[in-house]
Amino acid sequence: MNTSDPQSVIPQSGNGAGQSRRRFLQTSGLVTLAAMVAGCTTLRSAKTTGQGAAAEEGMIDLGTGDIGILNYALALEGLEAEFYTKVMNRPYAGMTADEKQVLTDIRDHEIVHREFLRRALGRDAIAPLTYDFSSVDFANRESVLKTAMTFEDLGVSAYNGAGKLLADPANLTTAGKIVSVEARHAEVIRELIAPGTEEYSSYGLDPARGPAHILSVANPYFGSKISARQWSEDKEEATNY
Amino acid sequence: MHTQISFPSLISRRSVVRQLSIATAGALVAPRVLSLMSNDAHAALLGDQSRDVLNFALTLERLESGFYAQAVKTDGLIPPEHQDAFSRIAKNEALHVTLLGTVLLGQIDQKTEFDYMAGGRFPDVFSNFQTFLSVAQTFEDTGVRAYKGQAPNLMPNKLLLTVALKIHSVEARHAAQIRRIRGEKAWITGSSRGSLSGNSQASYDGDDSMEQGGVNLSGLKGVPNSAIGEAFDEPLTKEQVLAIVQPFIKNG
Numbered sequence: 288m289n290t291s292d293p294q295s296v297i298p299q300s301g302n303g304a305g306q307s308r309r310r311f312l313q314t315s316g317l318v319t320l321a322a323m324v325a326g327c328t329t330l331r332s333a334k335t336t337g338q339g340a341a342a343e344e345g346m347i348d349l350g351t352g353d354i355g356i357l358n359y360a361l362a363l364e365g366l367e368a369e370f371y372t373k374v375m376n377r378p379y380a381g382m383t384a385d386e387k388q389v390l391t392d393i394r395d396h397e398i399v400h401r402e403f404l405r406r407a408l409g410r411d412a413i414a415p416l417t418y419d420f421s422s423v424d425f426a427n428r429e430s431v432l433k434t435a436m437t438f439e440d441l442g443v444s445a446y447n448g449a450g451k452l453l454a455d456p457a458n459l460t461t462a463g464k465i466v467s468v469e470a471r472h473a474e475v476i477r478e479l480i481a482p483g484t485e486e487y488s489s490y491g492l493d494p495a496r497g498p499a500h501i502l503s504v505a506n507p508y509f510g511s512k513i514s515a516r517q518w519s520e521d522k523e524e525a526t527n528y
Numbered sequence: 529m530h531t532q533i534s535f536p537s538l539i540s541r542r543s544v545v546r547q548l549s550i551a552t553a554g555a556l557v558a559p560r561v562l563s564l565m566s567n568d569a570h571a572a573l574l575g576d577q578s579r580d581v582l583n584f585a586l587t588l589e590r591l592e593s594g595f596y597a598q599a600v601k602t603d604g605l606i607p608p609e610h611q612d613a614f615s616r617i618a619k620n621e622a623l624h625v626t627l628l629g630t631v632l633l634g635q636i637d638q639k640t641e642f643d644y645m646a647g648g649r650f651p652d653v654f655s656n657f658q659t660f661l662s663v664a665q666t667f668e669d670t671g672v673r674a675y676k677g678q679a680p681n682l683m684p685n686k687l688l689l690t691v692a693l694k695i696h697s698v699e700a701r702h703a704a705q706i707r708r709i710r711g712e713k714a715w716i717t718g719s720s721r722g723s724l725s726g727n728s729q730a731s732y733d734g735d736d737s738m739e740q741g742g743v744n745l746s747g748l749k750g751v752p753n754s755a756i757g758e759a760f761d762e763p764l765t766k767e768q769v770l771a772i773v774q775p776f777i778k779n780g
Binding site (some may be wrong): 399 | 620621622627672683686687689693695696700701702705713715740743750751752759763
């Protein structure tokens with residue numbers, strides 16, 4: 288796998304004559320398109336004071352560039368794999384045959400994603416993580432499925448938000464191969480919770496979320512918390528459409 | 529060459545803007561800014577490559593949108609218990625068409641006309657629910673692979689890439705939902721078309737890769753090999769996708 292220069296991920300100020308026009312397009316064009324696409328989302332300034340810049344003692348840092356983003360994916364896939372492994376180690380009472388099949392398949396897919404990312408990253412991979420599922424009642428169907436829905440929707444929006452941060456097209460394609468399977472998972476989980484009422488988006492678009500949001504949802508489930516503090520604020524801000 | 533692109537008429541721009549306003553409630557800011565943006569600026573903003581990708585995506589979305597629009601208004605086709613689902617899918621696809629059309633504005637290629645019976649391959653597509661579902665599943669699974677194949681071409685424009693990704697995962701949700709209604713797993717096992725007819729096989733060919741990013745995953749401990757193929761949806765090239773949808777294109 289190619290490892291890219293982390294700097295190339297960050298949109299730098301351009302050089303030369305095209306600069307002023309590009310700046311115009313960025314401010315009047317892209318931002319507007321962004322507002323259109325977001326539909327109802329106000330562009331939000333991501334001054335992550337106290338969160339992004341502060342020292343985060345004891346947290347696991349994802350690193351930068353494509354490696355950092357793939358480690359981010361690895362952390363989320365590891366969380367899902369661990370969750371579904373626990374679900375199937377002790378299935379909740381009344382789990383139907385269909386649910387068993389679905390949750391077993393999803394567990395296996397998440398294990399494949401985790402192991403793939405770990406091997407692809409090799410020695411750049413973050414160390415194995417610890418988890419905290421104390422908020423989940425594994426004996427309770429609703430608790431399990433709602434947590435599953437949280438994780439799957441989170442995964443979809445995380446990959447959607449991370450796509451444009453990747454510098455290497457091959458990594459983007461690989462992330463794309465995974466995210467649509469996460470979306471398939473998300474859909475089935477929603478169907479199991481409330482058949483026929485899958486209202487995932489009002490505008491036919493899934494969310495794309497930046498790491499600050501994603502990690503704020505995911506970190507309660509990690510023993511040692513995850514940090515993307517080396518990711519620039521530019522990246523985070525640009526993700527919030 | 530961006531400079532060769534003709535200006536859209538003011539009327540068509542207004543109508544697009546009106547559609548957009550209706551479609552996306554929060555887009556109140558859009559009409560004013562679109563009217564301020566020159567067409568040259570718009571063409572430059574898109575770039576030739578993005579324009580081609582978006583036109584390709586728009587064709588696929590129009591294919592889907594027209595298909596579901598006709599299905600939901602065909603009495604007796606969709607059983608009551610599935611009408612909400614297909615109304616929602618129809619609405620999603622219509623919004624994708626509006627969105628892509630708006631982003632493209634005057635840069636839209638000639639509109640393709642569709643034949644959902646595909647030259648007689650699916651003669652009962654709007655009278656037999658199972659046939660309808662089969663075509664729907666093929667469209668959705670193909671759409672997922674089509675967007676995936678185009679993502680790298682949108683990398684120069686991070687906004688458009690993100691838009692495409694936001695659509696891409698919704699197509700995957702549709703695919704999963706329709707597959708489940710058909711009694712299939714929500715994910716694609718190997719390159720299997722499941723219970724679909726051979727007409728749909730090209731949409732599944734090549735989806736069975738055991739190798740990702742240079743890593744051979746075959747024989748991974750603790751999971752069946754089938755899970756490896758299921759865990760990744762593979763991209764299709766534009767040419768592969770056009771060959772798949774060609775029977776649905778009138779005078780294609």
